[in-house]
Amino acid sequence: MLLLKSWKESLEVFLPKNIMLFGKLTVNTMLRTMKAWLSTCWWLLLVWILVTIITAAAITMVTLATRTKLFKLVVFVHLTMLLIIVLTLVIAARPSVTIKNCRYYFSYWRHMLLVVGMFGIMFFALENMHKITKSFPSMNTVVLQYIILPTALAFLFLWIIAFLDTKFHIYALWSSFIRALKLVIYNYPFVWVMSAITFSMAKIFVHLIVFLIFYDPHPCMFSGLAGLVLLFTGLIFPILGAVLIIPVLLLLSTMTNMYTRQVHEHFDRYY
Secondary structure (H helix, E strand, O other): HHHHHHHHHHHHHHHHHHHHHHHHHHHHHHHHHHHHHHHHOHHHHHHHHHOOOOOOHHHHHHOOHHHHHHHHHHHHHHHHHHHEEEEHHHHHHHHOOOOOOOHHHHHHHHHHHHHHHHHHHHHHHHHHHHHOOOOOOOOOOOHHHHHHHHHHHHHHHHHHHHOOOOOOOOHHHHHHOOOOOOOHOOOOHHHHHHHHHHHHHHHHHHHHHHHHHOOOOOOOOHHHHHHHHHHOOOOOHHHHHHHHHHHHHHHHHHHHHHHHHHHHHHHHHHH
């Protein structure tokens, strides 16, 4: 009964009388987060540009045989930069009475290091996932794309938010995992709706940018060649990062607001 009641409450935010307030709160959180992030972490964009130039120069100067091996490293480096930017966005989004200056962000360096390390292990572990997915021909299904993946993405956001909301300890990573799992379970309708919307938005943006970059109606046109150059030099990642900032901020803002409300109103349920 408690679960059904919680699900009903999570859907009340989409009622006509609440949707306007929810929309204003979400937009306000998105703008506040971006303002706080840009005021202090703007230099991360410069670092990413520098990393892009270095990786682009490195991968174009090696032989074709080495380029394939180096490409995996380029992907990992750019995904790490994306993860660091997302982590700092989460830190910027969370409510805090502390002034969000460099000292505020630096105070979470151990949290960020542990999360980056955890995702690094996951990245290298997933390299062999193609062997597993071959055994499941139905992996590319509507259920996977519109239920499992969006929910997993929202869960990862909530996990990071919950982890950053604790004092640093290895055990805190597990306790925040349980807390994020409870948040997803007790608020699943809301979590799924928002994650499905943002995931679908991200897919549309990615398909659009990939189409514009890689579409080549004639073999001699430059567009197809430009797409391959952007891909193999790693320049595609900053472009996708810029395109995906809106759906990322939207999901992050809604999950942060939900987390804050649920923890304040139902503290005993999650702690």
